[in-house]
Amino acid sequence: MSNADSPAVRLRGLKKSFGDTVAVAGLDLCLPRGTVLALLGPNGAGKTTTVEICEGFQRPDDGEIRVLGLDPRTQSEALRPRIGVMPQGGGAYPGVRADEMLHLVATCAADPLDPAWLLDVLGLDSARRTPYKRLSGGQQQRLSLACALVGRPELVFLDEPTAGLDPQARRLVWDLVGALRRDGVSVLLTTHLMDEAETLADRVVIVDHGRAVAEGTAEELTAPEDGRQELRFRSQAALDLELLLAALPEGCQATELRPGDYVVRGVVDPQVVSTVTAWCAQHGVLAHELRVSRRSLEDVFLELTGRELRS
């Protein structure tokens, strides 16, 4: 496969341990060019390690890695000018001013974007003369994103790009990722926010303990299995579901997913909705947020791993 036709990122059997800690345990993934892929998983799932291996900042123990058709272990000089990196938590000389920092990074690129324009787009114009250490966390985050983008990279790695941002700044970053995608830039981002993965990514890889446990579009991942729907409601914890199950048609299941969070799965037709509400009325149960819907990515993660994404 020629360099230009190869996926933006392809990993096969990627492994990395730190002493006894297995960070990445045989991860496979493929990011086609011009698309956005989200690695979604809880803290410690191995997302940052994976991204740092792709960037050439960490050496894997094993596995096949191709980034823009190149091997970051041996071809990092050719790779670096073609990728943009927004590391988790950013980082810069404390005294450097925002515009100095961006200009510095821009001078390393063959055909950089206009730094002043980028600062303006990212809402940093008024902070351009502010030393890095005096920028707010959100401003540092956005400057880090500007540095990742100023070289017009073909592929951008964004490690938890909106961690710690207020909703307005988060929206701005989301819009920018949308613009990158429209421009044909490939994006690999990590997040533990399911709405971020859902909103930004063409494909989502759910990672847990260094492995991909599920992969697909958010739509595919959350699709009701076998065309079956879900009815969800919230109420007090530990309701006795035995009687509800007895009232429901055969094939329906009722489960308490988390304390006070209930789901009925099966062919959820109007009759099933009416059975559930009648059961609630009979037992003096006030059901909040009753809805018939598909699963969320959060639920998919919980079902696959038995744990919450945010744990």
Ligand SMILES: Nc1ncnc2c1ncn2[C@@H]1O[C@H](COP(=O)(O)OP(=O)(O)OP(=O)(O)O)[C@@H](O)[C@H]1O
């Ligand atoms: N340099 C290191 N030395 C020792 N252990 C490490 C190192 N880097 C990562 N780990 C461990 O490897 C595992 C995976 O960490 P990693 O940072 O890749 O996960 P993550 O999914 O990005 O989590 P987070 O969202 O918290 O960054 C964790 O158990 C972590 O403690």
